[in-house]
Amino acid sequence: MRGINKSYAMGQERLLVLKDINLTVEKGEFLAILGPSGSGKSTLMNIIGCMDNFDSGEYILDGNAIQTMKDSQLTKIRNREIGFIFQRYQLIPSYNVLQNVMIPLIIRGYTRREAMPICRESLRSVGLDERRHHKPNELSGGQQQRVAIARALIGNPNILLADEPTGALDTATGSEVLELFQQLNEQGHTIIMITHDLNVASHAKRVVRIVDGQLFTQ
Template identity: 65%
Template sequence: METIIKLENINKSYKVGENSLHVLKDINLTVEKGEFIAILGASGSGKSTLMNIIGCMDNSDDGEYFLEDIQIHKCGDDELGKVRNENIGFIFQKYHLIPQYTVIQNVMMPLLIRGMSRREATEKAREILESIGLGDRMNHKPNELSGGQQQRVAIARALVTKPALLLADEPTGALDSNTGKEILQLFKKMNEIGNTIIMITHDTNVANYSKRVLYLDDGVLTEGKTNY
């Protein structure tokens, strides 16, 4: 198996007044290519902090983080920005679509940022939207879509760059139960065709769609169960 992510003894603390709050405590995690992992934890467990570190949006205080062959713990801000754009696809609870852009323009954006031609970016965005059932919504604005459709657009935007890792933060949190299940089934299909996924959630039912569940409690990460 090919290792995508390796975290070794990751710690993170924040200053709260005169005190120090130890949010992540000696986190160790190995993720292999093609895994679908859920990190399950209650509010305040450190999930968001861990997601920000895995997503290269924040640095740990100490420890080592390898993403493929990149030593993330040694990267500066500019390098981290490049890694985020080229190696990680983000899927958030609130979609983060650009409201004045059409669906296809939203999905093209990461490719244009990379310097791809508009023609090629349009073609790749069209292909990914058709593959997830949004071929007839390409020229709609986000406010003309349902919540589930907006989340599918966000997923297409994350997939279009073919990232090493898909990082999903509470991806069904803004959706009703049935729509949430549809999105999670889409995640399973994405994983079946080879996408590596880490999903952050507080919901056991959501976590159970993954193949491997890890538990984060008071900053401590422990192995949970596998769902095969």
């Protein structure tokens, strides 16, 4: 990212929320973006994840100039390049574990039969294959987050993007999720994790800080 600015319209005024963001993330990094509430973390995550546009600057993701892409192209890039993990898991309550994990592959046009072994392998990697017929409300918080991680991993995206992934978890369960991230990073996954918590951030290999919309990479 070079010189990314992002503002929101507030009545007659514009509120500048991201100010001249410069950030380079290499393949295989485990980066934490650390900042207080309201500093612009989720706004930045939405841009990194190609879910929101920006006013100016350039963003090159794996060779794609994101600022020049049409929505239809962005949808494809998002599906292939990025696995999302949210604070509140965002699982579909009426779907069981297997069905939730399958969603990104179904979007890519896989049949259920093709998707099944890939999903089960991904669930095995987070230790939840035996729970595959459970609904989200029949799982603990940590298990739900592991399902969300399995879903994020399913299409083998280049980047795992996590917004406060341990925010809804107790300390012990949060540590399990962070350990899983460390394992995934060791296996070569690029991880970008957003947090307000220095303890959580310290699990990453590199920490950058965001304060009032400005990024400090030291």
